[in-house]
Every structure is written in structure tokens, then in C-alpha cells.
Amino acid sequence: MADDKSCTEETLYSGLSPSIVSHGSKLGLQARSMRQTDVVKSYLKRHLPANRLMANEDNISRRQVHLSRTVKKKKFDLTSQKKKKLTNRERKGMKVFKIPKENQSYSQQLPLHQAWKQYMEEVIPSSSVSSPGAVQAACQKVVKAELQGGMLTVQRSKCPSYVGVCGIVMQETRHTFTFITSSDKVKCVPKENSIFALELHGHIFTIHGSHFKVKAGERSSKKFKSKPTTDL
Amino acid sequence: MAAPFANGAPNSKLVFEKSSFDDPKSSHERVLNTKYFTHNASIILPYSSSAAQLQFEISEIQDQQVTYLIRDVPVHQLVDKEFIEAFVKKGQLYILSQRRHIDTHNCAAVFPTGHLLLHITKDTYEQLGLEGKPSVFSSLKPTKYVVDIDLKPDSFTPGRKGYDRVLWCLKDRLGLTFDLLISWNPHDEKICASSVSKFFKSKGLVVSPVPWCVQTQWQNKVRTPVLDSTVVTATEDACGRAEAWEWLGAMACGIDLSESCADNYISTLSCPTPSGSCPRCCVLSVSGFFTPVTTKWLLEKVRNEVESKQEKNKVPWGSVTFHGFQDSPVSVGSREHGFFQEGDNLHSFLTFCNKDYWLYSAYGHHDLCQ
Secondary structure, eight states: SSSSOOOHHHHHTSSSSSSHHTTTHHOOOOOOOHHHHHHHHHHHHHSSOOOGGOTTTTTTGGGOOOOOOOOOOOOOHHHHHHHHHHOOHHHTTTTTSSOGGGOOOHHHHHHHHHHHHHHHHHSSSSGOOOOOOHHHHHHHHHHHHOOOOOEEEHHHHHHHHTTOEEEEEEEEOSSSSEETTSSSSSEEESSSSSSEEETTTTTEEEEEGGGGSSSSHTTOOOOOOSSSSOOO | OOOOTOSSOOOOOEEEEEEEEETTTOOHHHHHHHHEEEEEEOOOOOOTTTTOOSSGGGHHHHHHHHHHEEEEEEEEEGOOOHHHHIIISSEEEEEOOOOOOTSSSSSEEEEETTEEEEEEEHHHHHHHHOOOOTTTOOOOSOOOOEEEEESTTOOOOOTSSHHHHHHHHHIIIIEEEEEEEEEEEEESSSSOOOOOHHHHHHOOOOOEOOOEEEEEEEEEEEEEEOOOTOOOOOSSOOOOHHHHHHHHHHHTOOOOOSSGGGTOOOOOOOOOSEEEEEEEEEEEEEEEEEEEHHHHHHHHHHHHHHHHHSSHHHHHHHEEEEEEETSSSBBTOOOOOOTTTTTTTEEEEEETTSSSEEEEEEEEEBOOOE
């Protein structure tokens, strides 16, 4: 039914057998005239939901068009979001944390150690650690102080090879300390299962590495609880 | 639920060997040479004549070796280069720490092989800084560690990294000190064995000679088991090895084995059958610090006694038992030793006239056995 004409009797009944066409009147069959548009309409009426059956679809007066704000739908792209930040592993892979060879010298780190000493003098003035009670308070401060630049010694360790390592702390991560020793060797010592000693104002502070596994930045705000055992 | 007891019943071992001194594959030399530290030797000789006398003077034992007790020796003295050159590399040096309990204290020993063995507790090991191995007998959480330092190689010398580390760890870190029993066998006859004491005296340490003590007991009219070197399990004609072992132990402890005491309150032991009468039995016990030099000499003397042809001093068999130190870090050779419940490590030779011998090696629960 390509063209918009009323169906003729011939075309409409062409599919029927010729005997029915010729004897149709005798049987009482009546011809029905039908327009193509009617067929479409009745078909749509039967199958489409009621709200789609509005008349005057082409009339723009019924259409709402917002002219004031044109909101563009943002496309949420997961991949572009991810790319913004590097993961720690990626940073490690890009050797961000690696200390370059030319910076691995003890004498270069000495000014850092001097600066750290000044900083510790500010945090814990040497005059304030005279009485045992004051030392106890100083311990709380040492725990929260920055250790990068401090001189630490591995006093005790489950692995005997780490025992006796002494140097300036170049880097502190959650699980390790990186030292530079006086013989210009960079040594990374895990905090777990080791005990470190820190000399300050004539007192030796002992740091239990197993209980000290906090990121350097988060350590200042962390509340340290007393642990039942100090065994390695 | 059936669960096994951890460290339940003590797992003591008794190894029996039967061989002949003439056998080229005989292990008696090897056993005695590697049993570095002997604390006590007990000799039992059942003579068949009432007028019998010992053929050797036990006091000659002091000519075999001299032992010194040095108090509070800093352990770094033992890795002193001068000391190593003079005594460890030449001759045979035997050192054992005294008055230390092997399971709970730090112990030290030096063998003629040139190894310094430190048997140290977990706390000491964590602070000392020398690599070692956990003790073989430790459970999941080791409490004892063994640090083995070879003193003999040429690379173990000042200026080398390994030596400097060892010296620093022993000298500057903890300052370990031990009371040491020292015996040195010179490589040259011209050198006196006492030079080792002179060395320590020059370092300002208190050196005293270690005495040895002898207990000789002559028992008259004792019933002794009849033994045959070829009969190992008990028959009608001779006692077996187990009965003989029990009898030897009872004699050494001084238990009355006469039949009248068979229903005694303390002990119901009696002499195993078949038994013979012995008019005069010698039970001799020497204690001190004995090295293989002395133990070999003692075995030689007992053999001479048994193999002698004199009618007056006829002995059907003789026995000598060498008790190792209960708190020694090794039992035989470099095999580790622990105390746990008894700490026994002893070797008992039962010698016969025909140069056959039975060797009993008894080890405690914390002992390795071949």
C-alpha cells in the first residue's frame, strides 16, 4: 500500500481465490471500502498508550522550550577522573621517593640534622627535661615529633643484621625508616620487630617500632595507647 | 578430641653398639675424640680375687691435662687475634662456660675445630647483632639461638669486615662475660699447657686451676652379672645388655643390690640372673673437666686392667662411663644439646678380655642422635 488512495475492490481482494471473488455476492459477502490513514489510526489506537494519542502533535504551542537556562548533561567519564591522581604505587614506580645518588651523602644531610636539632629544641627545651615527670611528658612529645633529620640507632631487632645501624633519618614511611649512615650508605630498616634509640638532651628515648607504624604525617594527631607487651 | 601432648613424655635415647677394639671400623676413637667435654668418669671393675689392687694410679690423671677456671672473661677475649694465633690455631683448645644453665642462660664453648659457639637467649640474640640459627629444640617461638663463629680461617683477622663486626658486637654492644673452664693441649712438647693461663693472667683476669676429685669404693662379696661379649640378649648362660646396663647404673649410684634388700622400701632392684660372686669390686668415680686426652687415657687404663694376664688382678669385664656436662651446648661433635628434663649425655664402655666392647650411648630428650 504505497500510495494514499482508497483501496479498490480489485486490489483488496486480490489475495482471495477467484472462486470466492466471483461467487462473493451469492455468499452475501460485502465489499468494504478502506482508507490507508484509517488503518494506521486504528492500529495506533489499539497499540499506543493513551498519552501519546494527542491530537495536533505538530502544534508547537504545546511544546515547552526553556530558553533561560540551557543545561548540558555532563558526561561522567570514569577514566578521566582516575587519571587526575596517581596511586602510591604509581608514584613509587616513577621513583618519586627514590633519593638520587648524588644526594646520598652524609655531609649533605648534616645541615638537615642541625635544623632538626633546632626544631627539637623548640619542641622540647633542654631545660624542661630535668625531672622524671618532665621526661615522661617529653616522651609524649617525641612520639608526635618529626623524626626526619634525627639521628636514630637500631638498638634491637629480630633480624640481627639491622642491629647497630645508625644514621640520619632521610625518610619515614608508615612501615620503614630510611637512614643515611656516616659511611654514606642508605639503609632502609622496617619498623616492625625493631627497637630504635634516639639521643636527646642527654636522655636516650627508646622507640618501639612495632607500635610506631603510622604515617609520619598522621603520627602527630594519633593517640598512642599503652600496649601490654613490648616483646618483638 | 585426641590431641598429642606437646613435649609430652621425654624422648630419651639409648644406643647400643657391639664391636671390638681391633676392628678397623671401630667407633670408640671417633666417639671419644668428638666428646669434647666430660664431667665425670665412673669405672667399675669386679675383680675375681680378694687381694686385687688397681694397676694404675688414678692421680696420674693430672699429668694428662691441666684445666683452669677463669672468672668473668669478656667474651671478646676469645676472638682476640693474639689468642687465636697462639692457642686456637695451634694445639687443641677446649673451652666451656661454667655455672650457666643451657636452657635459660647464655652459654659459650670453643672446640678444637676452632669454632666458637654461643648458645644465647632470645633477648641477647636480638641485641647482640650476630647472625645465628634458632635452637633445634625450640618450638614455633624460639627462646634460644646458636651463633657459630669459625675462628680458624685466615680471613678472620682485624681489618676485615666480618672480624670487625664480630669484635664490635662482642665488645661494644653487650659486654658478655662468662666463667670459663679452659684446657689446652699444646701442639709442641716444649710448650707448657699452662701458657694459656699465663695469657689470661696477663689480661688481668683471675685464673685458678680446676681440681678434680676421686671417690674410690671397694665393695666386698658383691654379686655381679655373668656377661658374655657375644650374648647380647639375655639367655640362661649370660645376662643381656639391658640387665647389664641397669646393674652398672645401680652400682654407680651405690644401691645395695644384695638379695636381702630385694624388698627394700627404696629400691627393689637385685642383681640380674645368672650372677656370679665377686670377692672385691672397685667402683671409682672421678669428676672434673676432662677432655678427650684424659678420657682416652682412662679407657686405655681400664682396657689394660681387663686384658692383663695377672692371676691376682683377674677381671672378667670392666666398665667405664663418661658423663658429659649437663649444660654443655653440644653432646658429641657439633650435635646440639639441651637440658629440658635431664640433660644426660653419656657414653659407657663395657670392655671384655677378648678386646670386644659394648658401647652404650645415652642421650636425653633435647639431644640429637645419629
